[in-house]
Amino acid sequence: MRKTGWLFLLLLLPTGAWSQVLQAVWAYGPVSYVTPKPLRDSLAYLSRYYRVLSPAALERTTTYLLVHYPESYAADYLLFPKTAVSSRPFSDFRLPLYVYRAEARTARGDFRGAEDDLTSALGLGERSGLGFAQQDWLLSYQEGQPAFMRLTYFQRGRLRLDHLHDTRGGCADMGRSYQLDTVRAGAPRWHGCALPRARGPVNNEQFWVAQRVYQDSLARAADLLHRGQPAAAEGLLRHLAIGQAGPFARIRPTVWRAGLQDGRQVAALLSEAARQRSDYARALAYLDTLAALPSPRPADRYQRGVLLLDDLHDPAGGCDELRWVYDHDTARTAPTHPRWRGCRLPRYKLPVGEDELSEYYRAYQDSLTRAHALSAAPALRLLTRLLNTHAAGRYALRPADTTAQARRSFQQNAQRLLTDTRQLRSEIYAHERDYARARADLDTLIRDYPYHLNNPNNQATLAAYRQRADFRTNYLHDARGGRADLKMALGPGQRYYLEDHFILKGGLLVQGSTAGLEVGLQPGQGKAGRNVGVSVGLEALLAPLVVGPKLSVEGEFGLLGGRLDVVGYVPFAGSSRQLDFRAVPQAGLSVGGLVNLFYGYALPLTENPLPALGRHRISLFINWLKIGKWGG
DSSP: OOHHHHHHHHTBOOOOOOOHHHHHHHTTOSBOTTSOHHHHHHHHHHHHHTTTBOHHHHHHHHHHHHHHSOHHHHTTOOBOOSSTTOSSOBSOTHHHHHHHHHHHHHHHTOHHHHHHHHHHHHHHHHHTTTTSOEEOTTSOEEOHHHHHHHHHHHHHHHHHHHTSOOHHHHHHHHHHHHHHOSSOOOGGGGTTOOOOSOBOOOSHHHHHHHHHHHHHHHHHHHHHHHTTOHHHHHHHHHHHHTTOBTTBOSOOOOHHHHOOOTTHHHHHHHHHHHHHTTOHHHHHHHHHHHHTSSSOOHHHHHHHHHHHHHTSOOHHHHHHHHHHHHHHOOOOOOTTSGGGTTOOOOSSBOOOSHHHHHHHHHHHHHHHHHHHHSOHHHHHHHHHHHHHHOEETTEEOOGGGOOHHHHHHIIIIIHHHHHHHHHHHHHHHHHTTOHHHHHHHHHHHHHHSOOOTTOTTHHHHHHHHHHHHHHHHHTSOOHHHHHHHHHHHTOTTOOOSBOSOEEEEEEEEEETTEEEEEEEEEESOOBTTEEEEEEEEEEEEETTTEEEEEEEEEEEETTEEEEEEEEEEEEOSSSOOOOEEEEEEEEEEEETTTEEEEEEEOEEOSSSOOTTSOSEEEEEEEEEOOOOOBOO
16 A cells, blocks of 8 residues: 555544535545646545544644645646536635635634634635636536535534624625525524525526626616716626626626626726726726736726826826727727827837738738848848838737737738748848858747647748758858758658768779779768868779779869879789779869869889789869759
8 A cells, every 4th residue: 555545544533424515525526637646645545534534633634735735736736526516626626625624623622723724715715716606618507616615604604603603704604605505495594694685596597697687787887987976886886896786696797798707897897986986096906907917908908098197197107008009909090099198109000800910911921022122231121120020011910919819810820921031031141142140040930930740831941941951061061960951851751761962973084005984972062162072982994994993082172183092903804803902192173173184193002013004194073062862
């Protein structure tokens, strides 16, 4: 058995039955695979043996887990349901641990500690939205996790009424539990407390009725503000902020029905009500909260800017807000429109919406077309501006601060435009013989858009690898890097039988009284004007027939060149098969290493050289300094 198992078996002591709230908690079952193994094993044993653990052992165990797995871990773990209680999992594993420890402390008589634990569990649940009526993925009502909140509120209410003699706090908890109750039990269960009139929905029909009432109340609050009645509107909005509308409580608007999210519209209307009452500090506080949310709405930022300009007399802050709104707003208004209050607006506007995005991409493509027609210097300036500002026409698309729609469009379309821009600038740099900058653009392209299966721009990335291989090999003297780039340029599923480039050699020679042919192969890839390397070759001389394999070291620089051959001649005519080894130094004229005319003098390395092969030789040969890949 694992060590964790022995730890919990040592803690086993008999106790009485557990409360209903603990049974509801452990209906949410085992921890998911993302939980660290020690915590996963501990919670698994705890869920199995909680009915027979002594209160002291249970308190020690839950305290250990809460201390060693603090708040920073909580967002990474999920408790998945193992029954049909809820289709929505817990988002914080500390919820059941607090409830377990509260039960253990209650059994030991530590009522204040138990109250603190239940308060912590309820605080986590309220912050997670568990105290509101929920929907499953079919948009149907589910009791689910509100059941946890209902039972926990009831448990704390009983604790306060029976042991802490806190009638006010206990009845408040009973009222909250009553609002979430779906059983609609009789009055004796609530210990004689005065109960609220508004209650949460108990089925799918009531849930959608509550949603309609909420939306109607929100519209009525906006109408009250329009008619100049901020006090009445604020009272109605405060009820909506806590999820109460008409006879229903514990509700909140759904995003897909009302177009609302996180109570943003309620907060915006509360800010307007405070502004109409001249409470500008409170109005600004509401708008600051909205501006700090992820993906703030332009309407909220505009309202904040107008408040700073008109009421708080802060032109710098107000114009900053209006500039942000102008960048993100879908309204097609000129920078001189009165709604911008005379603020100096940015030169380029962020494209928002399909029409503006399409106009931006057309302007960008037109800029690339114009760069093709320009000379090198103005084309480089234009392409550099496109890469630095992403500005084309009236718009500038910046992925860091765009809307979600613009970010998706940037990933899908602007990647292709930026790739074309870098490739074009690299080509111009190469035409101007600035190969280092040309390679730098290709480096950036390959880094930003690496080859992978889901990259729609793979062909451009492979083309960048091929182009960079050419620069490295032919101009930057980095043959090894060039070969590595060529291998990457192949893409998956392709093979080459000969991976390196070779220089092919061939020519004529006259030596002594005989003449013949020579061929050779030199690893690497030279270029016209300069060629240095080691090669292997074969000479074939006629009358008599003599074949000689050889090893050569040669170099050509401009109009001059030289070579040293070490040849082993084998005669095939006559009766003698004696080998004739010779070293043949040569020098002469060269046309950029391509066509070479050398004179050489043979130095015999054996005692009996072949008489038909004289000492003097003349060679005329050609180097094919660049040939294509072999294989496919």
